[in-house]
Amino acid sequence: MKKICLLLILSIIAFSSGCADNGQSEIVEKGDNISVNYVGKYDNGTVFDTSWINVSKEAGLYDASRNYEPLSFVVGAGQMISGFDNGVLNMTIGEKKTLKLSPDEAYGEYKKEYLIPVPRSDLENNSIVPEIGKQVGTLMGVATIVDITDTNVTLDFNSPLAGKNLTFDVEVVSIEKASK
Structure with missing residues (x-):
């Protein structure tokens, strides 16, 4: 019986020392x-x-x-x-x-000044076919095409979010x- 009690006490000590938080979480x-x-x-x-x-x-x-x-x-x-x-x-x-x-x-916030029109020929000269919603890489970063006319393409440099x-x-x- 004493051995069992001693084992039980040692087990409790070992278990609690391994589980103690000590403020170290x-x-x-x-x-x-x-x-x-x-x-x-x-x-x-x-x-x-x-x-x-x-x-x-x-x-x-x-x-x-x-x-x-x-x-x-x-x-x-x-x-x-x-x-x-x-x-x-x-x-x-x-x-x-x-x-x-x-x-x-x-x-x-969404900023209208991040909408930049560029000549359509600038994209086409770089083998980019303008399409609404298409993302394009530029020297200024990635932009989304949001408008297309005969002469210009409007790039939106705002994050979609x-x-x-x-x-x-x-x-x-x-x-x-x-x-x-």
């Missing part, structure tokens, strides 16, 4: 490299992006050439939109959170602490 802090799964949605609930393959298929967004895996980034390094960066702070591994972002926290309120359902998958 990993929480997301600036500088940490983290991985998250996410679903990005418009206000009306329509999914526009996700790291989950099953969600992409359900939303009709599936792209066979894409890798559906957690998104990794360094928190606070400017790799993400500000609302996403700030929204994951203090989360823990396995924690889920819904981030509701205004345009200022996401891709900014500019001016929109966005919702992200986020789950932290891993945290690699920044070296101190």
Whole structure:
């Protein structure tokens, strides 16, 4: 009986020492490299992006050439939109959170000055057939063709998500602490 009690006491000590928090739980802090799964949605609930393959298929967004895996980034390094960066702070591994972002926290307000007309011949001379909705790479960045006339093509340099309120359902998958 004494052996059983001693084993029981040792087991409790060993178990509790391995499970003690000691204030060391990993929480997301600036500088940490983290991985998250996410679903990005418009206000009306329509999914526009996700790291989950099953969600992409359900939303009709599936792209066979894409890798559906957690998104990794360094928190606070400017790799993400500000609302996403700030929204994951203090989360823990396995924690889920819904981030509701205004345009200022996401891709900014839509700016009419980012609509730039260019001569249609400039695109055609570069073997680009102008089509509404087509994205084209320029020296100024990627733009979407939004209007075509006989002489000009209007390029929109706004992000397609500019001016929109966005919702992200986020789950932290891993945290690699920044070296101190």
